[in-house]
Amino acid sequence: MELYEYTAAELSAMFRAGECSAEEITRSALDRINTAEDKIQAFLTVTEENALETAKSADKKFSAGETLPPLAGIPIGIKDNICTNGILTTCASKILGNFIPPYDATVIKKIKTHYMPILGKMNLDEFAMGSSCENSYFKKTRNPYDTERVPGGSSGGCAAAVSAGEVPLALGSDTGGSIRQPASYCGNVGLKPTYGSVSRYGLVAFASSLDQIGVFAKTAEDAALLYSVICGKDEKDATSVRREYPDFAADISNFDCKKLRAGVPKEYFGPGIDGEVRDSVYKAIELLKENGAEIREISLPSTDYALSAYYIIACAEASSNLARFDGVKYGYRSEKFENLIDMYERSRSEGFGDEVKRRIMLGAFVLSSGYIDAYYNKAKATQALISREFASAFEQADLIITPTSPTTAFKLGEKTADPLQMYASDICTVTVNIAGLPGLNVPCGLDGKGLPIGMQFVGPHFSEEILLKAAHFYESLRGELPRALL
Amino acid sequence: MPGLNEKYEIIVGLEVHAELSTETKIYCACKNSFGAEVNTQCCEICTGLPGTLPTLNEKVVEYAVRMGLAANCKINNITKQDRKNYFYPDLPKAYQISQYDVPLCQNGWLDFLVDGEERRVGITRIHIEEDAGKLLHGESFSGSLVDFNRCGVPLIEIVSEPDIRSSKEAKAYLETLKQILVYLGVSDGKMQEGSIRCDVNVSVRLKGQEGFNNRVEMKNVNTFSGAARAIDYEAARQSALMEAGETVGQETRRWDDVKGENILLRSKENAMDYRYFPEPDLKTIVVDDSFVSALKEGLPELPNRKTARYMREYGLPAYDAGLLAESMDRAAFFERAAALGLCQPKNISNWLLGDITYFLREKKMELSESAVTPEKLADMVSRLEKGEISGAAAKIVAEALLDSGLSAGEIISEKGLAQVSDRDALESIVDAVLADSEKAVIQYKSGKTNVLGFLVGQCMKRSKGKGNPAVLSGIIAERLK
Numbered sequence: 001m002e003l004y005e006y007t008a009a010e011l012s013a014m015f016r017a018g019e020c021s022a023e024e025i026t027r028s029a030l031d032r033i034n035t036a037e038d039k040i041q042a043f044l045t046v047t048e049e050n051a052l053e054t055a056k057s058a059d060k061k062f063s064a065g066e067t068l069p070p071l072a073g074i075p076i077g078i079k080d081n082i083c084t085n086g087i088l089t090t091c092a093s094k095i096l097g098n099f100i101p102p103y104d105a106t107v108i109k110k111i112k113t114h115y116m117p118i119l120g121k122m123n124l125d126e127f128a129m130g131s132s133c134e135n136s137y138f139k140k141t142r143n144p145y146d147t148e149r150v151p152g153g154s155s156g157g158c159a160a161a162v163s164a165g166e167v168p169l170a171l172g173s174d175t176g177g178s179i180r181q182p183a184s185y186c187g188n189v190g191l192k193p194t195y196g197s198v199s200r201y202g203l204v205a206f207a208s209s210l211d212q213i214g215v216f217a218k219t220a221e222d223a224a225l226l227y228s229v230i231c232g233k234d235e236k237d238a239t240s241v242r243r244e245y246p247d248f249a250a251d252i253s254n255f256d257c258k259k260l261r262a263g264v265p266k267e268y269f270g271p272g273i274d275g276e277v278r279d280s281v282y283k284a285i286e287l288l289k290e291n292g293a294e295i296r297e298i299s300l301p302s303t304d305y306a307l308s309a310y311y312i313i314a315c316a317e318a319s320s321n322l323a324r325f326d327g328v329k330y331g332y333r334s335e336k337f338e339n340l341i342d343m344y345e346r347s348r349s350e351g352f353g354d355e356v357k358r359r360i361m362l363g364a365f366v367l368s369s370g371y372i373d374a375y376y377n378k379a380k381a382t383q384a385l386i387s388r389e390f391a392s393a394f395e396q397a398d399l400i401i402t403p404t405s406p407t408t409a410f411k412l413g414e415k416t417a418d419p420l421q422m423y424a425s426d427i428c429t430v431t432v433n434i435a436g437l438p439g440l441n442v443p444c445g446l447d448g449k450g451l452p453i454g455m456q457f458v459g460p461h462f463s464e465e466i467l468l469k470a471a472h473f474y475e476s477l478r479g480e481l482p483r484a485l486l
Numbered sequence: 487m488p489g490l491n492e493k494y495e496i497i498v499g500l501e502v503h504a505e506l507s508t509e510t511k512i513y514c515a516c517k518n519s520f521g522a523e524v525n526t527q528c529c530e531i532c533t534g535l536p537g538t539l540p541t542l543n544e545k546v547v548e549y550a551v552r553m554g555l556a557a558n559c560k561i562n563n564i565t566k567q568d569r570k571n572y573f574y575p576d577l578p579k580a581y582q583i584s585q586y587d588v589p590l591c592q593n594g595w596l597d598f599l600v601d602g603e604e605r606r607v608g609i610t611r612i613h614i615e616e617d618a619g620k621l622l623h624g625e626s627f628s629g630s631l632v633d634f635n636r637c638g639v640p641l642i643e644i645v646s647e648p649d650i651r652s653s654k655e656a657k658a659y660l661e662t663l664k665q666i667l668v669y670l671g672v673s674d675g676k677m678q679e680g681s682i683r684c685d686v687n688v689s690v691r692l693k694g695q696e697g698f699n700n701r702v703e704m705k706n707v708n709t710f711s712g713a714a715r716a717i718d719y720e721a722a723r724q725s726a727l728m729e730a731g732e733t734v735g736q737e738t739r740r741w742d743d744v745k746g747e748n749i750l751l752r753s754k755e756n757a758m759d760y761r762y763f764p765e766p767d768l769k770t771i772v773v774d775d776s777f778v779s780a781l782k783e784g785l786p787e788l789p790n791r792k793t794a795r796y797m798r799e800y801g802l803p804a805y806d807a808g809l810l811a812e813s814m815d816r817a818a819f820f821e822r823a824a825a826l827g828l829c830q831p832k833n834i835s836n837w838l839l840g841d842i843t844y845f846l847r848e849k850k851m852e853l854s855e856s857a858v859t860p861e862k863l864a865d866m867v868s869r870l871e872k873g874e875i876s877g878a879a880a881k882i883v884a885e886a887l888l889d890s891g892l893s894a895g896e897i898i899s900e901k902g903l904a905q906v907s908d909r910d911a912l913e914s915i916v917d918a919v920l921a922d923s924e925k926a927v928i929q930y931k932s933g934k935t936n937v938l939g940f941l942v943g944q945c946m947k948r949s950k951g952k953g954n955p956a957v958l959s960g961i962i963a964e965r966l967k
Contacts, residue, residue: 083537096536103530105537204536209766238541238768317766320571323580324534328632344573367571367761376763 003028004165005483008074008222009249011168015062015073022062022073026055026117029075033119033166036486039147041139042161043120044080045088051075051117058115070249071225072115077167079155080121081128082213083202084108087118091204092136093126095325095332095351105202106237107171107213107230114229119167122157126353127322128178128206130154131425134416135355142412143185144484145451149409152182152425158216159186163484169226170216174439175206176310177405177429179214183441184404184454187481189223189471191215192429194461195436196241199234205321207314208239210433220442220471224248227464241462248468255469258292263397267303268428274407280453281403284444287477288401288470296397300389303431305382310430311359311423312366312379318356319363325351358419387435394460399470402428404441404454428456438464442471443481452481490718494690494725497698498650498717499610501685502663503641504673505617506549512616512640513540513583520679524622524633532638534579539767542567546640547590547771549672550614551781553642554591556666556788557609561778565590567614567765572758575632576619584615584643586762590771598662598790600655602804607659608647615641642672648687648698653714653721660684660710665789669814677709686713686741688720690728699724700736704748712743719747792817800824800831809839815853823860828868837867837884845885856888863887866894878951879903907954909961912945915953916961919944930966938962 058073083101125135133156151160155172159182174192183190217223233242327333327347334346366375432439444455514531568586594609617639667673689701796807
């Protein structure tokens with residue numbers, strides 16, 4: 001077995017036991033990138049030199065007998081909407097195609113202090129807007145389980161790379177499902193943490209009140225290790241929350257399934273959900289029940305309105321967040337223009353892709369005077385309603401189980417012509433962002449075509465510990481998931 | 487353009503932007519300073535680089551609440567910040583973080599004097615927001631460049647009710663506002679550095695008319711006197727339009743103070759839609775009552791109140807009272823000196839506002855840096871009142887008080903400035919002067935008694951300024967009888 005095939009926890013143990021060096025781990029990943037990247041197209045930038053340098057310094061520290069953090073020497077991929085000092089951060093957009101940030105995101109600073117080699121920047125839907133990674137200006141990432149299919153999105157590069165063994169871990173962002181849905185399509189564990197538990201400082205904003213940085217990993221334990229690195233209050237992010245954040249991996253096996261009360265909301269298993277997906281998630285729920293979990297059917301009646309509310313709020317914020325890309329200061333500027341307004345219009349028309357423009361226009365519309373009450377304010381009221389429904393559901397359940405996405409990975413080009421059909425693939429995940437809750441995807445099987453199916457655990461605010469433990473426990477029941485064969 | 491037709495009344499409301507003098511900017515740790523080299527006082531946050539986030543400087547809230555309390559406003563315990571979206575190259579995020587429907591302070595008022603009459607103007611609201619950068623145009627480069635140093639400088643916007651009825655009132659209101667801002671230490675009030683800027687809303691109506699007509703907002707008003715000119719110009723323009731049977735449109739116009747006229751920027755149909763919505767990157771601002779009452783207790787007596795009190799308690803004229811109240815240091819000095827009861831408050835005021843101010847300016851010194859104390863000044867003034875020293879000698883004493891550390895008495899004896907009122911000593915001086923001034927004596931005797939002043943002056947000179955002029959004058963008159 002090659003080094004790139006191991007989990008982060010296994011690699012960490014091997015590194016500490018002196019069985020392999022950090023440099024060897026990183027080189028194994030780089031080799032894998034060399035062979036797999038042609039087919040997968042997950043990276044926008046590979047930062048080989050940086051990665052090797054960090055790996056070597058981890059090795060040096062190790063030989064000097066220094067105490068190292070658990071993930072020291074374990075390489076990682078970073079979604080290309082998270083700012084990395086001196087390294088291109090494009091958001092997969094033409095408009096930021098030449099943007100090199102002069103500063104590190106807070107999560108990147110943490111990754112660096114943990115001596116984790118950064119292998120590169122991962123592909124995404126432009127500005128994290130999309131569910132298939134097809135909205136990238138630069139390339140189309142493929143699903144390692146079937147390269148004719150999408151990896152999901154927007155963090156498709158992260159999910160595909162983890163699944164292909166190019167990286168053991170990755171950092172993505174999730175605004176409406178952008179971690180969980182691709183994790184589901186590519187058979188990873190994907191954690192979208194509670195809003196406010198991970199600093200957003202340095203994450204190029206799509207929808208500020210919904211965006212959250214989270215993790216991709218092969219297992220729940222790996223996800224717990226990485227989440228422990230990145231969580232915590234940050235003085236630079238006013239929306240980050242000060243509280244005790246435990247070491248999520250240390251105690252991950254300590255889980256009593258007999259004490260678990262799992263809520264199953266009927267609205268998430270309706271006719272829009274593919275039969276194979278529904279059966280697979282039900283089977284997983286049955287397995288938990290057999291192991292002592294109490295399963296309760298619950299209802300979240302406002303779920304039907306979630307997708308509309310989500311797209312209104314997200315687009316409204318995006319229309320404002322993306323206004324700064326105007327050709328004045330950095331990024332793409334149209335070569336020919338008549339005057340200032342013309343420069344704005346041409347730079348933005350030429351620099352943004354269709355989906356981004358669609359959302360900016362929708363967002364500007366719902367905020368404009370005369371319409372804001374009917375759309376934005378109504379959506380905010382719906383958001384409050386959905387949050388209340390979750391809160392009351394959590395009075396009778398420790399976590400809620402749903403499918404992560406209504407289907408498994410679809411084919412490239414299959415949904416690009418119909419934005420509404422594309423948006424519908426977020427139907428199970430957006431509610432979690434709307435309510436600011438933590439959500440986790442754990443693979444629960446393969447469909448008839450051999451494509452991964454994902455199950456979503458949703459918990460109350462700051463219940464990541466329960467989600468990770470439950471997922472870890474479930475993995476032990478489920479057994480090994482067949483790997484993608486490239 | 488003809489002046490305002492007498493049938494009409496001017497209605498003015500003012501929106502004043504004041505830069506706060508906090509150490510750092512509103513949403514980042516950059517220094518809040520004026521005049522630094524272009525683009526050296528900015529960071530990734532105030533230049534709005536992708537991924538950066540604002541965090542609120544709590545001092546800004548404190549300063550704004552202090553101003554709100556000074557303007558008798560209700561302080562909202564829970565407020566939020568909102569985004570005002572528009573494109574302009576000096577606005578790097580393409581939105582300004584401001585406050586929309588729930589300002590920090592609202593429903594207040596300010597009292598001030600116009601020609602000795604007390605006037606009250608309502609304060610609609612005071613909210614916090616960030617300043618934008620500056621566009622630079624020059625001959626050494628083509629196009630425009632942007633200086634981001636001013637981005638994120640904290641501002642408060644103070645919006646008045648349409649209660650102002652003349653350009654004179656507007657100017658007095660603005661001056662009062664500035665004085666309070668400086669008094670509270672929340673703004674340096676430096677107009678030439680753009681620390682205070684205002685937008686002027688003007689409409690006119692027939693005297694006696696109920697309700698208001700369309701108003702015109704004027705931008706680019708940079709001085710208080712410019713505001714007065716802009717108001718008079720605009721009122722005349724509107725009344726001329728109405729006289730011609732036309733209606734005044736709701737417009738935004740740009741004031742050009744050099745040309746003394748304004749030009750149309752946009753009409754109502756092209757009004758900007760700023761698409762305000764709550765700033766999702768910042769938390770709700772919560773100011774609890776204990777915080778507000780602590781700030782309220784710490785509030786100094788404001789200059790407009792002080793002025794009124796000085797007129798009442800010390801019988802000072804409005805002009806003196808206003809000037810004294812202008813500076814908190816000088817006002818405190820005056821009050822301590824007056825409280826000693828050694829001399830007339832009006833005389834203390836005269837010395838403080840006259841010679842002391844003059845000498846301080848000469849020495850480029852602040853009152854607080856000088857050696858003079860209220861006790862020492864009052865002592866000097868009382869010696870002058872009692873005739874112990876002459877006015878001329880008092881000037882010398884006053885100047886010496888500023889840097890010597892000695893008392894008035896010590897300075898008088900050290901410099902030998904005590905006034906001589908003793909007849910015997912003065913008679914010999916008078917005799918000597920009369921002997922030397924034959925021509926003047928003849929003139930006096932021939933009825934030109936106004937040479938008396940000249941003769942007294944000669945005697946003063948000979949006494950090295952120490953002779954009591956009144957006594958000298960008496961002796962001369964006697965001798966020439």
